[in-house]
Amino acid sequence: MTVIEARGLRKAFGATIALDGVNLRVEEGRILGLIGPNGAGKTTALNAILGLTPYQGQLRVLGRDPWTERDQLMRDVCFIADVAVLPRWIRVSQALDYVAGVHPRFDRAKAEGFLAKTTIRHTSKVRELSKGMVAQLNLALVMAIDAKLLVLDEPTLGLDILYRKQFYDSLLNDYFDRSRTIVVTTHQVEEVQNVLTDLMFIHRGRIVFACSMEEFESRYLEVMVHPEQVAAARALKPIYERRVFGRSILLFDHVDRQQLAALGDVRTPNIADVFVAVMGNQAGQAQGTAQGTPQGAAR
Amino acid sequence: MNTSSNAVPESTLDSQVIAPAAMSATRPMYWSVRREVWENRSIYVAPLAVAGVILFGFLIRVITLPHRMPAVWALDPAHQRHAIAMPYDFAAGLLMLTQLLVGVFYCLDALYGERRDRSILFWKSLPVSDLTTVLSKASIPLVVLPLLTWAITVVAQLIMLLLSTAVLKGSGLSVAALWTQLSLFQMSLMLLYHLVTVHSLWHAPIYGWLLLVSGWARRAAFLWAVLPPLAIVVVEKIAFNSSHFAAMLGYRFAGGAEAVPFPGRMPIDPGTPLSLGHFLSSPGLWAGLVFTAAFLAAAVRLRRYQGPI
Numbered sequence: 001m002t003v004i005e006a007r008g009l010r011k012a013f014g015a016t017i018a019l020d021g022v023n024l025r026v027e028e029g030r031i032l033g034l035i036g037p038n039g040a041g042k043t044t045a046l047n048a049i050l051g052l053t054p055y056q057g058q059l060r061v062l063g064r065d066p067w068t069e070r071d072q073l074m075r076d077v078c079f080i081a082d083v084a085v086l087p088r089w090i091r092v093s094q095a096l097d098y099v100a101g102v103h104p105r106f107d108r109a110k111a112e113g114f115l116a117k118t119t120i121r122h123t124s125k126v127r128e129l130s131k132g133m134v135a136q137l138n139l140a141l142v143m144a145i146d147a148k149l150l151v152l153d154e155p156t157l158g159l160d161i162l163y164r165k166q167f168y169d170s171l172l173n174d175y176f177d178r179s180r181t182i183v184v185t186t187h188q189v190e191e192v193q194n195v196l197t198d199l200m201f202i203h204r205g206r207i208v209f210a211c212s213m214e215e216f217e218s219r220y221l222e223v224m225v226h227p228e229q230v231a232a233a234r235a236l237k238p239i240y241e242r243r244v245f246g247r248s249i250l251l252f253d254h255v256d257r258q259q260l261a262a263l264g265d266v267r268t269p270n271i272a273d274v275f276v277a278v279m280g281n282q283a284g285q286a287q288g289t290a291q292g293t294p295q296g297a298a299r
Numbered sequence: 300m301n302t303s304s305n306a307v308p309e310s311t312l313d314s315q316v317i318a319p320a321a322m323s324a325t326r327p328m329y330w331s332v333r334r335e336v337w338e339n340r341s342i343y344v345a346p347l348a349v350a351g352v353i354l355f356g357f358l359i360r361v362i363t364l365p366h367r368m369p370a371v372w373a374l375d376p377a378h379q380r381h382a383i384a385m386p387y388d389f390a391a392g393l394l395m396l397t398q399l400l401v402g403v404f405y406c407l408d409a410l411y412g413e414r415r416d417r418s419i420l421f422w423k424s425l426p427v428s429d430l431t432t433v434l435s436k437a438s439i440p441l442v443v444l445p446l447l448t449w450a451i452t453v454v455a456q457l458i459m460l461l462l463s464t465a466v467l468k469g470s471g472l473s474v475a476a477l478w479t480q481l482s483l484f485q486m487s488l489m490l491l492y493h494l495v496t497v498h499s500l501w502h503a504p505i506y507g508w509l510l511l512v513s514g515w516a517r518r519a520a521f522l523w524a525v526l527p528p529l530a531i532v533v534v535e536k537i538a539f540n541s542s543h544f545a546a547m548l549g550y551r552f553a554g555g556a557e558a559v560p561f562p563g564r565m566p567i568d569p570g571t572p573l574s575l576g577h578f579l580s581s582p583g584l585w586a587g588l589v590f591t592a593a594f595l596a597a598a599v600r601l602r603r604y605q606g607p608i
Binding site: 047051 | 326429
C-alpha cells in the first residue's frame, strides 16, 4: 500500500520556491528520513503532506487530499512538530482528556502506561515540565494513537542526548511495527541512521537523492586509507575525501568491497558524510535549476 | 475518497475504518468548547470575581439597611421599587459589562494566541476541523458567556436578597416590601431574555468581526480590530461630510432597542413590555447575523491557511 504519493509537488512563498517539483512515494512499513540543509524545503514538504499548507501538483496521503481533508486525514496520521508546540497552559490530565475526547483512535490506557514510566505528574502544566518531559508527553500522546502514518519534524530539537536516545528507542520498541509508516526530518542524522529503512536528500526544493538503507549500505563505503595507498585509492575515483588525524578518509560509490579492503579499513559511512558528498556534487546544478525556473503564484 | 478505498482486506483494518463513525459528531465540538474554558479561565473567574466584589460591597451596605428601610416605605410604589432594586440592577449591569469585556478580549486572542505560541500545530494534528474549532470559539461569547453571566447574576441577586432578609428579620422589621418589590424569578427571566436577544444575537457580528481579526492579524489584533472601522468613519466624514457608518456602529453597540421598546428603561425590570416579534422581524438583527456568518466563514478559511507566526 502506498502511504504518500507526490507528483510534481510545487510550493512558492512569493519569489522563494520552497518545493520545486517534488516526486516521492512512500510505501507502508517504511521509516523514511528526509535529510536536507536549512531552508531546503523539508518542513514545507511535511506541511503539504499534513494539510497545513496549500500546494500545486498532485499529492495523496492514505488516498486523501491533505489540503481539503485535513481533519479526516488526522484520524490516521499523527505528527510531532518540534516539541515546543504543546500549549503551555494545558495540564497533562487535560491533554489526555482532550485527545481522548476528539480522537477516535486514542487509547488512553496506553498513554497512561507510557507516562507511568516517566516522572511526569498528571497535575503538572506543560509550562512546568522540562523540554525533555514535554517531548515524552507528546510522544506518549502520539504513540497511544493507532495511526497509519507518523510524521516527525525535528522531533528531538533542543533535547539532551539522553532524551534523544530514549525518544528513538521508545519509537522503535513500543510503537513501530511493519504496518506503520514513519517520516522523519532531522539534523541529528547520526541518531536516525540505524533507525531508517529509507533515505532521501532534499535540496532547494528538490529530491536530489533517494535510496533504501540496504542499498545505501551496499553502495557507499568509506575507507580509512593507509598512507602509502592514497594514490591508488584516489585512482578509484572517490566521491569525497576528508582528513582526520592526518589520515585520509575516502568515500566511494559503487566500488567493490574486496578491492577497497586492500587499501585500508572499510566501513559503512555516516549519512552525514554521504550527504556532504552528494550535496557538494549536486549543489551547483540544483542551484542553476532553481533559479532558472519561472516563479509561479504562491497559491 | 474515504479510507475504505485504501484498506487492504484485513479484519483489523476493517474495524479501524468503522471506528470513526462510532464517534459522535458533537464530541469534538464539546471537547473544543471545554478546551477553550480550560485555556481562558477568565471566562468564569472574571464574572465570579466581580460578583464577589459586588457581594462584599453589598455586605457593608446591608448593615445600614434597617435604618434606611423606613424612608423607603414612605415612598410611592414606583420609587419604592427603584430604591429597593437599585443594587440588584447595578449588580446585573456590572456583570453584563464584565461579560462584554471578557468576550471582547477572549475573541481578540482566540485565533491569534494559538498561532503566536505555535500550539496551532498541535491542535491541527488532531482530527478536529477548522469549522469545529472556529464555531467552538464563537460559542464562548455567543452562548457560554451569556448563560454563565445569567447564572452568576441570579445567584448573586439571590444571595443579596437573602442577606437583606436576614438583616431585616434580625432587626425585627418587615420584609414584605422587599419580597413584593423584588420578584427574582421574573427578574431572572427578563435578564435571560435581554442576554440572549441583545448580548448574544444582536452583538454577534461584533464578536464575529473580532474573531476574524484575531485569525488574520499577525500582531496588535486590538488595533486591527479598531482602526479600520475608525478609518472608514474618518474617511466618510471628510469625503462626504456624513456619518452613516458611525451611526451604524452606534446602532449596533447601543443595540437591540427592538427587543425592548422603551429605551432608557432598565431592560431587565419586570414589567418592561417585551417585543420578541418586533425584535425577530427587525432587519437589523438579520443583517447582523448574515454579517456574523460571513465573518465566521472567513475566519474558518483563514485558519486553514494560517500557521504559526
